[in-house]
Amino acid sequence: MEARAMTPIHSDREEWDRIKLRLRVELGEDAFTSWFTRVEFESRDGSCVFLSVPTRFLKNWLHSRYRDRLLVLFREAFGPIDQIEFAVRSAMRPVVAPRDVVTPLPTAPTRAAALQTPVVRVVAASTRHDDREEDVLAGSPLDPRYGFDGFVEGRSNSLAFAAARRVADARPGESVGFNPLYIHAAVGLGKTHLLQAVAHAAKAQGRRVLYLTAEHFMYRFVAALMAQSAIAFKEALRGIDLLLIDDMQFLQGRQVQQEFCHTLNSLIDGARQVVVAADRPPADLETLDERVRSRLAGGLLVEIAAPDVDLRRRIVGHRVEVARRASPSLEISAAVIDYVAENVVSSGRDLDGAVNRLVAHNQLTGQDISVEMAELALRDLLRTREPRKVKIEDIQRVVSKHFNVSKADLLSARRTRTVVRPRQIAMYLAKALTPRSLPEIGRRFGNRDHTTVLHAVRKIEEMAGADRGFADEIEMLKRLLDG
Incomplete structure (x- = not known):
């Protein structure tokens, strides 16, 4: 007797949920929400998986950029999958003509059959121009979570935030005093979040809004030609x-x-607002036509700088709260939040990725989220500090000499003021100038707990902020170590 194939433990849709979780971890929050939040699993028929998307642009993008990766993940979940079919959901619903022309629906169709069966669209000729216009105005996908309420404001992004709010709150035709608004920043610092927040707020006021990535603009223009x-x-x-x-x-x-420049001029001359984001100022966009760069530079240029430690801490805390709303049983301590904020220093996107990774590790393995687990799970995100060559032994030697204490005193349990303050300064410098984690620094200073190191770092930061002379002394020690 032939052995019958075992029934899968999980349903196809549960497997799709697991695939989406893996994609979220692999791609990061921004890429995942831009391209996969509106993808729906329709059915599986033998060696073919059927997915649906809301726009033709998203269908073409996923097919060209992510089809191979999806095939690998579906094969891991379902076995021999040879094909992925993307269908546009709007094309799955027949359009009824204004007069008595109705396309009869098949009786009891399967979802797979509906996706494979061509659908005849019956549209009045007088509406075709409006349909094309609505298709243009559909724009790139907007993430519903990218609103102003979810944007964490700090010193590095406050001007960009205020300018974006001014644009979003303006009435149609009202001048905001700067046009275009040009926001530039390194990758992952919140440009896309701000632009989409403006789009959401302006749409809520009934304004005609179009949000496009530059690639999407090119795709639409070439398709129109x-x-x-x-x-x-x-x-x-x-x-x-x-x-x-x-x-x-x-x-x-x-x-x-050229077409973008004409559009830009037309909108600005007609008192319509334009907001542009890029990874550098217009003058540094060498591939752009000089006229485009000149027009972009004629508005308000705002840079978003890298977040300081306080903003990073608040960003991580906000992301953790969002994760807790989705998984109420999730537990991430303040110590872990501090560890991530202190060590992931490159961008807000990396902070998002760090939180997502910790949550995924917790959900997939059941392991509690601790500082030690975070140290292992996020080690590749901490490499931004590796170019610094300062060693903890160098710091201990310089601090000992400067404050006339021995290295043994720094590592001892002595709690006199003459020893405690140099020890705290040495811990702070170890955190600021080396890629070492809080637990590792603690071990190198007499097997102290990571919370002791964190307290020392915060104490020295507080003192340096309040006492200019003390801050200068810290900077002098840094120069000695960097030299």
Whole structure:
């Protein structure tokens, strides 16, 4: 007798949920929410998986960029999967003509069959231009979580936040005093979040808003040229109230740039607002036409700087609260939040990725989220500090000599003021100038707990902020060690 295939323990949709969790961890929060939050699992038929998406652009993007990775993940979950079919959900629903023309629905169709069966769209000729315009104004996908309420404000981004709020709160045709608004920052510092927050707020006021990535703009323009509908594309673009272009550094092609420049001029001259984001100021975008750079530089240029430790701590705390709302049983201590904020220093996106990774490790392995677990799970995110070559032994030697105490005193249990303060300074310098974690620093200072090191770091930061002379002394020690 042949052995019958075992019934899967998990349903197809549960496996799809697991695949999405892996994609979230692999790609990071921004990429995942941009491309996968609106992807729906429809069915599986033999060696083919059927997925649906809301737009043709998203269908083409996923097929060209992520199809191979999805195939690998589906094969791990389901076995021999040879094909992934993407369908546009809007195309799955027949459109009824204004007159008595109705496309009969099949009786009791399966979802897989519906996806494979061509759908005939019956649309009145007078509505075709409106459909093309609405398709243009659909824009790039917006993440519903990217609102102003979810943006954590600090010293490094306060000006960009205030300018974005001013644009979002303006009424149609109202001048905000700067146009265009140009926000530039390194990767992962909140440009996309701010642009999408503006889009959400302006749409809520009834304004005609278009949010596009530069790649999406190029794709739409080239598609319009191929479909001989470029005029309708231009008219739709110039009829909006607010245009937001993200990742401007990727805008390429002479004809595309010329069209963008014409659109930019038309909107600004017509008192319509434009907001642009890029990873560097206009003058540094060498691939852009000089006229485009000049027009972009004529508005308000705002830079978002890297977050300081206080902002990083608040960003991590906010992300943890969001994760707790999704998983109420999740437990992440203040010590872990402090560890992530102190050690992941490159960008807010890396902070998001760190929290996502800790949550995924907890959910997939059942391991409690501790500082030790975070130290192992996030070790690749901590490499941004590795170029610093200062050693803890060097710090102990310099501090001992400067304060006339022995290295043995720094490692001892003595708690006199003449020893405690140099020890705290040495711990602070070890945290600031080396890639070592709090637990490792504690072990190198007489097997102390990581909370002792964290207290020392905060104490020295507080004293340096209140006493200029003390801050200068700390900077002098840093120069000695860097030299």
